[in-house]
Amino acid sequence: MTAMYKELLAHTPLLALPIFAMFVFLAVFLSVVVRAFTHDYADVATIPVDQEDLHE
Amino acid sequence: MSDTTLERRTIVYDDSVSRKFVFASVTWGIVGMLVGALVALQLAWWPANVAPYFSFGRLRPLHTNAVIFAFVGNMMFAGIYYSTQRLVRAALPSKLLTNIHFWGWQGIIVAAVITLPLGFTQAKEYAELEWPIDLAIAVVWIAFAVNFFWTLARRTEKHLYVAVWFYIATIVTVAVLHIVNSLAIPVFAFKSYSVFGGTKDALVQWWYGHNAVAFFLTTPILGIMYYFLPKAAGRPVYSYRLSIIHFWALIFVYIWAGPHHLLNSALPEWAQTLGMIFSIMLWAPSWGGMLNGLLTLRGAWNKVRQDPVLKFFAAGITFYGMATFEGPLLSIKSVNGLAHYTDWIIAHVHAGALGWNGLMAAGMFYWMVPRLYGTKLHSTRLANFHFYIATFGILLYVIAMWTSGVTQGLMWRATNADGSLQYPVFTETLAAIRPMYWMRLIGGTTYLAGMIVMAYNLVRTARAGKPVNGTAEVVVERAPEEASWPSIVFGTPVILVVVVVVLGGFFLVSNAFAGLTFVTLAAFIAVFGSIAFSAAKASGAKRAWHRLLEGRALLFVVLTIIAVLVGGVAEIVPTLLVQPEPSSVAEAHPYTALELEGRDVYLREGCFNCHSQMIRPFRFETQRYGEASTMSDSQFDHPFQWGSKRTGPDLAREGGKYPNIWHYQHLTDPRSVSAGSNMPPYAFLATDHVNFARTPNKLHAMKSIGVPYTDGDIAHASDAARAQGGVVANDLHDTSGVDVAPDSEMVALVAYLQCLGKHAAAKPSTNVAVR
Numbered sequence: 067m068t069a070m071y072k073e074l075l076a077h078t079p080l081l082a083l084p085i086f087a088m089f090v091f092l093a094v095f096l097s098v099v100v101r102a103f104t105h106d107y108a109d110v111a112t113i114p115v116d117q118e119d120l121h122e
Numbered sequence: 123m124s125d126t127t128l129e130r131r132t133i134v135y136d137d138s139v140s141r142k143f144v145f146a147s148v149t150w151g152i153v154g155m156l157v158g159a160l161v162a163l164q165l166a167w168w169p170a171n172v173a174p175y176f177s178f179g180r181l182r183p184l185h186t187n188a189v190i191f192a193f194v195g196n197m198m199f200a201g202i203y204y205s206t207q208r209l210v211r212a213a214l215p216s217k218l219l220t221n222i223h224f225w226g227w228q229g230i231i232v233a234a235v236i237t238l239p240l241g242f243t244q245a246k247e248y249a250e251l252e253w254p255i256d257l258a259i260a261v262v263w264i265a266f267a268v269n270f271f272w273t274l275a276r277r278t279e280k281h282l283y284v285a286v287w288f289y290i291a292t293i294v295t296v297a298v299l300h301i302v303n304s305l306a307i308p309v310f311a312f313k314s315y316s317v318f319g320g321t322k323d324a325l326v327q328w329w330y331g332h333n334a335v336a337f338f339l340t341t342p343i344l345g346i347m348y349y350f351l352p353k354a355a356g357r358p359v360y361s362y363r364l365s366i367i368h369f370w371a372l373i374f375v376y377i378w379a380g381p382h383h384l385l386n387s388a389l390p391e392w393a394q395t396l397g398m399i400f401s402i403m404l405w406a407p408s409w410g411g412m413l414n415g416l417l418t419l420r421g422a423w424n425k426v427r428q429d430p431v432l433k434f435f436a437a438g439i440t441f442y443g444m445a446t447f448e449g450p451l452l453s454i455k456s457v458n459g460l461a462h463y464t465d466w467i468i469a470h471v472h473a474g475a476l477g478w479n480g481l482m483a484a485g486m487f488y489w490m491v492p493r494l495y496g497t498k499l500h501s502t503r504l505a506n507f508h509f510y511i512a513t514f515g516i517l518l519y520v521i522a523m524w525t526s527g528v529t530q531g532l533m534w535r536a537t538n539a540d541g542s543l544q545y546p547v548f549t550e551t552l553a554a555i556r557p558m559y560w561m562r563l564i565g566g567t568t569y570l571a572g573m574i575v576m577a578y579n580l581v582r583t584a585r586a587g588k589p590v591n592g593t594a595e596v597v598v599e600r601a602p603e604e605a606s607w608p609s610i611v612f613g614t615p616v617i618l619v620v621v622v623v624v625l626g627g628f629f630l631v632s633n634a635f636a637g638l639t640f641v642t643l644a645a646f647i648a649v650f651g652s653i654a655f656s657a658a659k660a661s662g663a664k665r666a667w668h669r670l671l672e673g674r675a676l677l678f679v680v681l682t683i684i685a686v687l688v689g690g691v692a693e694i695v696p697t698l699l700v701q702p703e704p705s706s707v708a709e710a711h712p713y714t715a716l717e718l719e720g721r722d723v724y725l726r727e728g729c730f731n732c733h734s735q736m737i738r739p740f741r742f743e744t745q746r747y748g749e750a751s752t753m754s755d756s757q758f759d760h761p762f763q764w765g766s767k768r769t770g771p772d773l774a775r776e777g778g779k780y781p782n783i784w785h786y787q788h789l790t791d792p793r794s795v796s797a798g799s800n801m802p803p804y805a806f807l808a809t810d811h812v813n814f815a816r817t818p819n820k821l822h823a824m825k826s827i828g829v830p831y832t833d834g835d836i837a838h839a840s841d842a843a844r845a846q847g848g849v850v851a852n853d854l855h856d857t858s859g860v861d862v863a864p865d866s867e868m869v870a871l872v873a874y875l876q877c878l879g880k881h882a883a884a885k886p887s888t889n890v891a892v893r
Contacts, residue, residue, distance in 0.1 A: 080696035084396055087692035089626035091374050093619050094685070096649070098370045107362035113283045114352045117208055117594065 128597050131278070133207075135592040136214040140204040141494050142224050144487055145584075147196035148577045150231060151483070154188030155570040161185050162566050164802070165769065166559035168792075171802035175239040178802055179728025183250040184238040189475060190248060190338065192231045197483040198342040199223070199266070202289050204490060205349040206270065209286055210277030211596045219269040226262035230255060241726035242312040246327050246761050248334050249303050253314045256304040263300065267293045274675045278596045282675060284365040288345030290679055291373045295337040295686045303330035309823045310816070313722075317827050318698075320756035321388055324764050325697045329380035329690060336376040339474065343482050344372075347415050347439065350486050354431045360417035364410055371407035373682065375400050377689035382453035385462065386738040387764060388753045393697055394455070400689075401453030408446030415439040430505035434485030437513060441477025445470060460535070463734055463768040465555065466527025469520045476516045476569055484508065484576055491580045497587030504579045512572035518565030526558035530768075535742040543745055548771040549798035556800075621647055700753075711881055712758040712829045713874070715843035716850075718820055719812045720874025723867045724763070727804065734765030735774040735878065748775035748879065755879065758829045770801060775879030782850055783858045785872045807868040814840040814865060846873060 075081050164170040164178045171177045203220075207213055214220055233255050237243075243250040251259070270293060274286070282290075303326055306314035318326045348365060352358050359365060381389055381397025416439055419426060426432040448470050452461050461467060492499045499505060533551040536544035545551055625644035713721060724730075737743050739750040751774050756762050765772075780788075787794050790808065792801040817839040825831040835842075847864030850873050854860040862868055 080699060081392055083696055084392075084692040086626065087688045090623055090688055093622040093626070093644075094374065095371060097619055099367055100649075102363040102366040105363075107366075110281050110283065111358040111362035113209060113279065113281070114205075114285075114349050115356060115358055 131596050131598055133211060133213055133278070133594045133596055135204075135207040135594070136217070136220065137204065137207075137494055137591045138589065139214065139220045139224060140200045140490065141584075141589060143196045143200035143203065144491060144494070144580070146224075146228060147193055147200060147483065148487065148573070148580060150188055150192030150196060151480075152570065152573050152577060153235075154185060154193050155566065155573060157181055157185040157188060159563065159567050159570055162559065162563040165800055166556060166563055168800045168802060174804075174806050175241075177727070179731050180239050180241060180243075182731045183243060183247075183728060184235065186248060187234050187238065187250065188231070190334070191234075194339055194343075194475075194479045194483070195227065197479075197486065198292075198338075198346070199227070200490070201346040201350070201486050202270070202292075202342060204494075205285055205346065206273060206289060208592065208594070209279065209283045209349065210274055211279040211594055212273050212276040214269060215272040215276055216269055219265045219272075222265040223262060223269060226258065226265065230258050230262060233258070237312060243725060243728065244304075244306060244314060244316065244761060245725035245728070245730055245763070246303070246316065246323075246330075247730075247766060248331050249300075249327070252312045253304070253306050253308050254311065256300070256306075259300060260297075260304075263293075263297055267297065271675070271679075277675075278598045282678065283348070284359070284362065284369060285345040285348040287369050287678070287682070288341045288348065290675075291369070291682050291686070292337050292342045292345070294679060294683050295333065295341075295373070295377075298683075298686065298690070299330045299333050299337065303327060307823045307827050309819050313820075315820075315823055315827060316761040318762075319758060319760040319828065320762050321390075321700070321753045322698050323760065323762040324384055324387070324756075325381065325389060325393065325694060327762065328383040329377075329694060332380040332383060333377055335471075335474070336372075336379075339479055340376075341373070343479060344368075344411055346482060346486055347411075347435070350489055351415055351418050351435050351439075354429065354435060354485070354489055355419055355422045355425065357418065357422060360414050360420065364414045368407050368411045368414060370685065372404075372411065374685045374689065375404050375407060377686050378693060379404055379453070381693070382458070383766065384764070385453070385455050385458040386740070387736050388751050388755065390697060390700055393693060396693060398453050398455055402450045405446065405450040408449075409443060412439055412443035412446065415442075430499075430502060430509055431485050431489045433506070433509050434481045434488065437509070438478055438481035438485060441473055441481060441516070445474040445478055448473065459738070459740060460531040461527060462738075463766070464527035464530040464534075465523040465558070466531065467767065469523030469527060472523065473516070473520050476512075476519065480516075480569070480573075481509075481512065484512065484572075487576065487580060491583050492587070493592070494589065495584045495587030496590040497583060500579050500582035500586060504575055508572045508575045508579070511575070512569050515565045515567075515569030515572060518568065519562050520565075522558045522561035522565060526555040526562075529555050529558070534746070535740070537742060537745075541741075543742065546746070548746075549796055552769070552800060553798050618647065710754050710757060712824070712831060713877065713881065714846055715814075715817050715821060715835070715839040716846040716870055716873045717877045718824070718874075719814070719817060719843060720867075720870035720872070722820070723807065723812075723871045724874055725761075729773075730763050730765045732765075732767065732769035732801070734768050734772045735759075736764040737772055737774045743772070747772045755881075758824075758881070760824065760827055760829070770799070773875065773878055777876045777878040777880040781857065782853050782872050782876065783860065785875055786854055786858075786860060786862070786868065789868060789871065804868075804871075807871060808862050808866055810867045811863065811865050812843070812867055812870050814843050817843050843870075 160170065160176075161178055161182050164181070174180075203214065230251075234251055237252060237255065238250060242252045244252060249256075270289065274282070305317045307317060308314045316323050348359055378400035379397055381393045382401040383397075385394050385398065387394070416436065419432065419436060422432070426436050451457055452467070452470060488499060488505050530551050533545045533554060538544050622644045625647070712718075735751070735756065737747045737749065737751045744750055751764075755774060756764070784795055786808075788796060788801075789804045791803055791805070792799040818836050821831045821836045821839045825836065844864060847866075847869045850869045851862055851864040851866075854862055854869075
């Protein structure tokens with residue numbers, strides 16, 4: 067590890083955990099954004115309004 | 123769909139549970155807000171603290187619990203049960219579970235109504251209920267979860283609409299939050315100590331507290347918005363794509379933001395920074411959701427003018443936008459330095475609770491109740507009247523508290539040219555904001571009046587009709603298309619994410635040059651891999667990967683849990699392993715037996731509702747209260763008592779500032795030594811006695827969670843407490859002729875107050891202001 071990392075993690079080595087988790091977040095977020103904007107959800111979005119409100 | 127066989131079926135939904143939850147919500151909402159009006163009155167006019175059982179410190183938790191868990195909780199359950207059955211086209215599977223859920227939840231609320239005024243409390247905000255009730259909450263929540271997921275398992279609509287995702291996130295996350303934050307060592311039937319102490323308890327508590335806001339007051343209501351708003355507007359949600367991003371971003375980011383409640387405190391700096399950054403990031407998904415809601419009304423604003431339901435929804439979502447703009451703003455450290463501990467925070471939470479939760483609840487009730495009873499709303503004019511007085515009430519309330527909060531914050535930090543405090547007497551700041559307390563009371567009471575109008579309108583509506591259950595004709599796919607598990611687990615998006623994450627791991631453990639290479643490679647793969655995958659999907663006939671995922675409820679739940687836990691674990695685990703500096707630990711010692719008993723009186727009376735024990739590292743704070751607080755100051759505090767509001771001054775270094783007799787007089791009649799104080803009198807403590815026979819049990823419990831009491835300390839706890847009580851009582855007699863029993867609660871509390879700031883290694887400053 068470089069001196070910078072050593073200094074960062076000197077008192078709390080587990081600090082790597084939140085940094086790593088932030089990286090996971092960015093990866094997942096990017097993935098979700100790309101996926102969401104490349105597909106058509108028109109049929110799914112109408113589920114609530116397509117239903118008839120019947121009652122007994 | 124080549125092998126599919128179709129079958130027509132009629133489903134009868136169980137709407138009886140929604141009817142019960144609706145009226146439970148309205149009833150408890152009125153009760154909770156009535157208690158809110160009473161505590162607001164107590165702050166403005168102290169004689170309203172009519173008896174020990176009904177003092178501010180005991181009633182304020184009742185108010186917050188009633189509004190959050192009884193009003194919003196019951197409303198949320200009503201909406202979830204109603205919409206989920208229709209969204210997945212399946213009736214609830216178990217009447218027994220439904221009844222356990224409904225009656226169990228009402229029983230818990232009744233238990234809260236009884237125990238909180240009696241002083242049974244864990245002294246952790248929004249988690250005050252004692253351990254037997256915590257266990258009951260866990261059982262009832264499990265019944266709810268089983269009922270909900272069982273319904274999903276029976277669904278005839280394969281796709282899980284976005285509202286259901288928010289419900290799933292709510293159910294799994296609240297379970298995790300509740301279990302972790304409620305971990306405590308029982309001492310007696312209604313007495314326990316949190317297993318976490320000091321800074322660790324602070325982080326866990328506000329990880330819970332903030333996410334109670336997120337996953338109890340926000341995600342379920344967003345789910346309700348995504349179902350009921352399109353229904354009422356008669357058009358689909360503005361952007362389903364945006365709702366996907368909204369969901370994943372919100373649940374991933376929200377869980378990190380808890381430390382913004384602990385900015386400028388003794389919490390490790392990295393955790394504060396992390397909390398601040400994620401709180402600011404939270405603005406984006408929150409406003410994504412708000413805009414998605416408001417834009418659903420595009421082209422339908424003419425309906426908003428006529429339909430009270432849409433009026434409530436539009437205003438509720440607007441308040442959501444306002445509160446979620448204010449939240450990130452308040453999480454900026456410098457802004458937080460001004461706003462924290464002031465009424466600005468009270469304004470913020472009420473903009474959310476009254477504006478977002480309350481108005482969304484009203485909109486949902488006005489939409490649901492006529493349908494649940496097969497009739498029309500009794501009076502649209504009354505509903506419109508309710509809308510206008512509720513909005514007026516919220517605005518009055520919020521403006522009053524904004525003004526009060528900013529005034530408080532500025533007065534606390536105001537200094538003269540020579541650097542001394544401009545307002546060294548704390549009650550000066552209290553006097554300045556008192557008119558705002560009356561204005562808040564008027565605003566809150568106006569809102570409560572609107573709730574009563576709504577209750578009347580809904581009851582008249584229900585009485586005009588009769589209970590009816592919804593039905594639906596569904597066409598069921600006998601052999602619906604199933605994607606294989608390997609195709610999902612080893613799908614391109616998962617592989618992409620794993621590759622990117624592994625490269626990210628290499629980045630962390632390699633040197634600067636290699637690290638840069640790895641992170642560049644990871645970014646390249648993430649961006650171009652996703653684009654390539656999308657292009658391939660667009661050209662092929664396969665269903666989108668996320669659509670497959672949504673069809674797999676169990677996998678969806680697992681991924682949601684992972685998304686939520688990543689932030690929580692990454693933030694909490696390092697903090698739990700942090701220890702105060704060794705020298706501080708060596709010099710610090712735990713509370714004496716009498717001080718521990720006095721501390722329990724402090725917890726029981728809810729002193730933490732008005733007094734913090736956390737001096738922030740600002741000059742104006744250290745001048746007023748003493749040296750800034752450190753981790754070691756509160757390391758033996760189970761639970762921590764840093765507080766979140768200063769109606770009175772900070773007490774972290776109260777010990778030794780005043781003689782015993784001053785505390786006796788202050789507790790007996792606060793205004794006798796502190797003119798203008800609004801603190802309730804606690805004269806009864808002089809005649810109520812501590813049962814020292816039970817003191818060893820308390821020390822033993824504390825020892826079991828890491829407080830360094832010896833076996834000798836525990837064995838002699840009762841005698842030691844009596845002896846120290848005698849010293850304090852004798853001092854009161856000798857200095858002022860006051861006779862009070864050595865085993866009185868007054869003596870114990872005075873002993874506790876006199877030790878604050880004395881046990882830890884840090885030394886209190888002598889440069890302190892007067893009250």
